[in-house]
Amino acid sequence: MSGYTSDPRIRPLEWLPWVVALGAFFLLPEYLSLGARILTYILWALSLDLILGYAGIITLGHSAFFGLGAYTAGILGAKYGVTDPFLQLVAAAAAAALLGISTGALILRTKALTLLMLTLAITEIVSVIANKASWLTGGADGLSGVQVAPILGLFKFDLFGRTAFIYCLVTLFLAWLVVRRLIYSPYGAMLTGIRENTARMHAVGAPVYWRLVLVYTLSATLAGIAGALLTQVNQFVGLNVLGLEPSGDLLVMLILGGVGRLYGAFVGPIVYLTAQDYLAKQYPEYWYFGIGLLLIVVVLFARGGILGLVDQWWQALSRHRSSARASAR
């Protein structure tokens, strides 16, 4: 996928997620709130795939941008009477972009374990600030009473999550179009080059550091938008959007789905959050056990995630078919 030899046209199979989403909207009306939550996580996972899967930046701090976006939208809606959903999104995106460019410029000269620790430190710092500034953020109690006006003045956020679902779906669709374009562009090919061999990229004259700062900022912006969506859907923000735990969960989701495949970001959150929803109802105290088991199985038997496994099966199947055809002759 991506690069100078690949066909950039959208293949029929790539429409499948959108067909599934619209199908879910009509067939599973009682699950739309969960669905909207899944959509926001898909957007967030997509932003992580851009830096981890394509540019090869490892991070445990992606919740800093998600959380900042969530709090920006929440504070505007709860404290400052800015209730227009698009204004909240734009403000969240801008705040996350600003944090992305300033922290990215600081930490992206490092790599591997140092980078991992620095990203973790940044989200923990943001988390502590959110906790201490309780006059603004509600602290440990969270920020409730977030006001979100009807979309375009027409569509109210309803109890069943119908508006929220379509709103998140449209936002995700637009983000997907942008990310997909980016990945297939020369810039995307260049990011793959940095991931595959940084020394070689330096040697062909690429200012690697600046390129990484830029993609990190773009990714942070998308993560901020995802965070704002979550706030608007829940009309509440809590401290659980910041720190190590949500970052780790997100990483697990993306690894489950498949890193660097664009659609791993779709499959991972669906599997993870559905499993979580089911397991938490069945075994409220042990649901993490099920998730852990799932991750172990994937890491042991499907290093490319669920999509990697599908790929292998597909290739085996088509080999089998072509050999069957050859022997039939």
Add this chain to the structure above:
Amino acid sequence: MVASALETQKLCKSFGALTVADNIDFRLAPGARHALIGPNGAGKTTFVNMLTGAIRPSSGRILLGGEEVTKVSQAARVQRGLGRTFQITTLFRKLPVLDNVALGVAERKRASRHMWKPASRHAEIKDEAMALLATLGLADDARTPVDDLPYGRQRLVEIAIALGLKPKVLLLDEPAAGVPSHDSGRILEVLGSLPGDIAILIIEHDMDLVFRFANRITVLVQGQVLVEGTPQEIAADRRVRDVYLGEATHA
């Protein structure tokens, strides 16, 4: 005097008490075919890494086309016309051969900032990369991942990437390293056909290749320039025989 294509003045590098480059004065003439030889541990790789900007010298100056670049970043030196190949094959192993070359061409054309139009529709980049592959006899491998190529061809890809940068100065770090001798002929052929206006510095252990390719040779021993001269002068030099050629048993 015409400005050198590449020049170092009193270039020094020490790691603690260990001096690996000791006052190296070196001049690469425009269009030169110049070889740098020396026994293992002479500091050849360190010298090359200082030229490219991968490591900073402790003191001294580096001039590229007459302009000082001692403190200029690696990427900026490439943009000013300094290309290199690596002793240890440094390629995008999982990517197709075409992408390996196109990524370099795109950097030279300042095209990798484009974020919207698909890479495969940037014909100006693809066509140039394809043309380059064709001249090196790699056209049929364009869509093959580098990992699936025989080693000798991977060495050619290494050269193709460097040529895609249209360098004025080209540093070839053991271009035939590890290539079986029956395959190295093709590499020598390619080196022989490189455009005459590129100044080339080749670091090589294969004396056969050095003496066929270079018209000027510098011998580096323990971080110092022992002697510089034409291949005939070097072959006749007693000191060189003592420290180097006498013990040269490399294939």
